Amino acid sequence: AVVSTQSTGFLTLTTIGGPEQPDTTLEFVLTCITFLLGIFIFAAVVGNVGDAITSMNESKTTYQKRSDAIKLYMQHHGVPDVLQRKVKKWLEYSWMRTQGADEQSLMDALPERLRARIAIQIHVKTLKKVKIFENCEHGLLCELVLKLKPQIYSPGDYICRIGEIGKEMFIISHGKVECIITTASGERKTVAVLVAGQSFGEIALLGVEGCSRRTADVRAIGYSELLSLSKKALTQALEDYPVARKQLEQEGKNRLGKGGSSHNNNVKEEAEEQIEGSPQLNQIISQLKSFDSQMYKEKLVALTAEKDDLLKQLETKTKELEEAQRQILEYSDNRTRLKK
Numbered sequence: 001a002v003v004s005t006q007s008t009g010f011l012t013l014t015t016i017g018g019p020e021q022p023d024t025t026l027e028f029v030l031t032c033i034t035f036l037l038g039i040f041i042f043a044a045v046v047g048n049v050g051d052a053i054t055s056m057n058e059s060k061t062t063y064q065k066r067s068d069a070i071k072l073y074m075q076h077h078g079v080p081d082v083l084q085r086k087v088k089k090w091l092e093y094s095w096m097r098t099q100g101a102d103e104q105s106l107m108d109a110l111p112e113r114l115r116a117r118i119a120i121q122i123h124v125k126t127l128k129k130v131k132i133f134e135n136c137e138h139g140l141l142c143e144l145v146l147k148l149k150p151q152i153y154s155p156g157d158y159i160c161r162i163g164e165i166g167k168e169m170f171i172i173s174h175g176k177v178e179c180i181i182t183t184a185s186g187e188r189k190t191v192a193v194l195v196a197g198q199s200f201g202e203i204a205l206l207g208v209e210g211c212s213r214r215t216a217d218v219r220a221i222g223y224s225e226l227l228s229l230s231k232k233a234l235t236q237a238l239e240d241y242p243v244a245r246k247q248l249e250q251e252g253k254n255r256l257g258k259g260g261s262s263h264n265n266n267v268k269e270e271a272e273e274q275i276e277g278s279p280q281l282n283q284i285i286s287q288l289k290s291f292d293s294q295m296y297k298e299k300l301v302a303l304t305a306e307k308d309d310l311l312k313q314l315e316t317k318t319k320e321l322e323e324a325q326r327q328i329l330e331y332s333d334n335r336t337r338l339k340k
Contacts, residue, residue, distance in 0.1 A: 140244050159226065175220065
């Protein structure tokens with residue numbers, strides 16, 4: 001009777017009633033054991049499925065909590081709505097691209113050798129596309145890829161500004177950016193558009209005298225993902241590669257026309273002789289001396305056109321001045337005659 005009661009209870013608890021009822025004691029015992037096993041297996045399956053769903057949503061939950069905290073912080077401090085919307089869009093884009101994964105934290109969890117191998121597989125081909133590094137030894141490139149830092153810029157964000165001290169170079173891994181200069185007339189002009197695989201700002205890292213400042217504004221077109229390499233990181237890596245250091249410095253000088261481009265020197269000297277004393281044109285010549293490599297040709301064309309335009313303006317002003325002097329002399333002569 002006891003076994004029969006327990007069997008009926010298990011049937012009710014597991015909601016699996018309906019099969020043929022056991023008759024003997026052995027059948028009752030086996031049925032109870034089968035029901036118990038079914039309960040345990042069911043609990044294990046449901047528990048594992050629940051854990052899997054929780055794990056799938058864990059990163060999303062963490063991202064949502066962080067986003068909510070940032071939004072509350074901005075609201076508490078009265079951040080303008082325009083900036084709040086920009087931050088929210090950046091967070092959404094970051095989640096879409098990385099799913100909340102922190103690349104730096106993930107890599108730090110790995111041994112240095114594995115971290116280096118992964119970084120080499122991902123970034124070394126991109127780094128070799130940078131002209132100043134294309135002839136460097138492989139060991140230096142392997143060190144540099146470990147020092148690259150990923151950054152995401154929103155549409156319209158300025159990555160660097162003209163006149164800033166250059167402390168890092170950038171490699172575009174996704175998206176594109178535009179290089180903008182301000183002409184002598186105050187007009188903003190785009191001189192180059194750089195896409196994935198291209199780089200900018202590398203000359204500022206080489207320690208070439210007079211070339212540490214940015215020569216153009218660089219602005220993101222759409223969301224752009226960049227890899228940055230700081231001057232400090234490059235200097236540390238070059239300590240063990242003195243030959244590579246000399247090669248990079250010489251490459252920077254050559255590309256700026258300080259050691260291997262007599263044509264550029266002649267252009268500068270001729271321009272300086274013709275326009276000496278004009279502050280605007282001297283500023284253009286100063287920019288010519290400190291061009292970034294990726295924008296050299298475009299800027300040279302633009303600034304040469306500005307130089308020609310200003311020379312014409314100077315010529316016109318000179319003629320006007322000569323005419324004014326002639327009129328003054330005539331006026332003086334007339335007054336002298338009248339007095340006589």
